Amino acid sequence: MYFAALLARTEVGWEASDTDLDDVETLSDLTDLAREATTDDDTVLAYIEQEDTWFGIVRVDGEDDPRIYVSDAAAAARSSYGEMLLTDELLGRTPEDDDVLADLDLDGTEEGEPYREDQDDDTYDSGDPADQAGAGPLGDGGLLADLGIGEGELRALRPGDALGEIAEVLGASEVLEAVR
Numbered sequence: 001m002y003f004a005a006l007l008a009r010t011e012v013g014w015e016a017s018d019t020d021l022d023d024v025e026t027l028s029d030l031t032d033l034a035r036e037a038t039t040d041d042d043t044v045l046a047y048i049e050q051e052d053t054w055f056g057i058v059r060v061d062g063e064d065d066p067r068i069y070v071s072d073a074a075a076a077a078r079s080s081y082g083e084m085l086l087t088d089e090l091l092g093r094t095p096e097d098d099d100v101l102a103d104l105d106l107d108g109t110e111e112g113e114p115y116r117e118d119q120d121d122d123t124y125d126s127g128d129p130a131d132q133a134g135a136g137p138l139g140d141g142g143l144l145a146d147l148g149i150g151e152g153e154l155r156a157l158r159p160g161d162a163l164g165e166i167a168e169v170l171g172a173s174e175v176l177e178a179v180r
Contacts (some may be wrong), residue, residue: 002081005163005179007045007172008037014172018179019046027058027066027084034060043147045166048081052160056085059143071159073138090139 004019017037024030034044041062049055054072061067068085076082088094141151148169157165167176 001051002079003047003049003163004081005047005176006034006037007047007167007170007176008034009042009044010038010040014167014170014175016167016172016175016179021048021081024081025084027068027087030058030084031060031066034058034066045144047163047166048085049159049163050075050079050082052158054079054082055157055159055162056082056139057143057166058085059140067140067143069137069139069141069143069154071137071155071157071162072135074135086138 002021004021006017006019008015008017015037019033021030024033030046034046037044044060046058046060047055048058054070054075056068056070056076059067068087068090070076070082070085070090073086073091077086137155141154144154144166145151149166163176164173167173
C-alpha cells in the first residue's frame with residue numbers, strides 16, 4: 001500500500017494534498033503533477049511512502065530539475081513507484097543506447113556463457129534495479145536543508161513517521177492532518 005502527498009509552499013504557508021499516483025508512470029509525470037500543485041514557481045515536495053518500508057521525496061522548485069531522496073534504495077527498487085525515482089543519474093549509471101544493438105550484426109552466438117552458481121557474484125549483473133541500487137539511502141540528502149531539515153536529520157527519519165516530522169518542521173502539520 002502506498003501513500004503519496006504533495007506539500008506546496010504558497011504565499012500564505014504550506015498547502016497539502018493527498019495524491020493519487022495511478023496516472024503517474026515516470027519521474028517526469030510526478031514532476032509535472034508537483035508543478036501543477038502551485039500557481040507560482042514555489043517549492044513543492046512530493047512524498048511517496050510504501051507500507052513503512054521506504055519513503056521518497058522529490059523536491060521541485062519551479063522549472064529546475066527535480067531533486068530526489070530515497071530512504072532505502074534497494075527496497076524502493078522493488079516497487080513500481082520507487083523504480084521511477086531511481087533514475088540512471090541517481091544510480092550513477094549511464095543510460096543504455098537501444099540503437100547500439102540494432103547496429104550490430106548478431107547471429108545468435110554472442111550470448112556467451114550463462115551464469116553459473118560457482119561464479120563470483122561480483123561479476124554477475126542480473127539487470128535487477130534492486131541489485132544495482134544497494135541498501136540504504138540514496139540521493140540528495142540536503143534537499144530539505146534550507147527548510148530546516150539537514151542531511152543527518154533526514155537520514156534519521158523512518159518511514160511511517162517521516163512525512164509527519166517533515167511537516168512539523170515546515171509548520172504544515174495541520175494542513176497535512178486535514179488530508180490524511
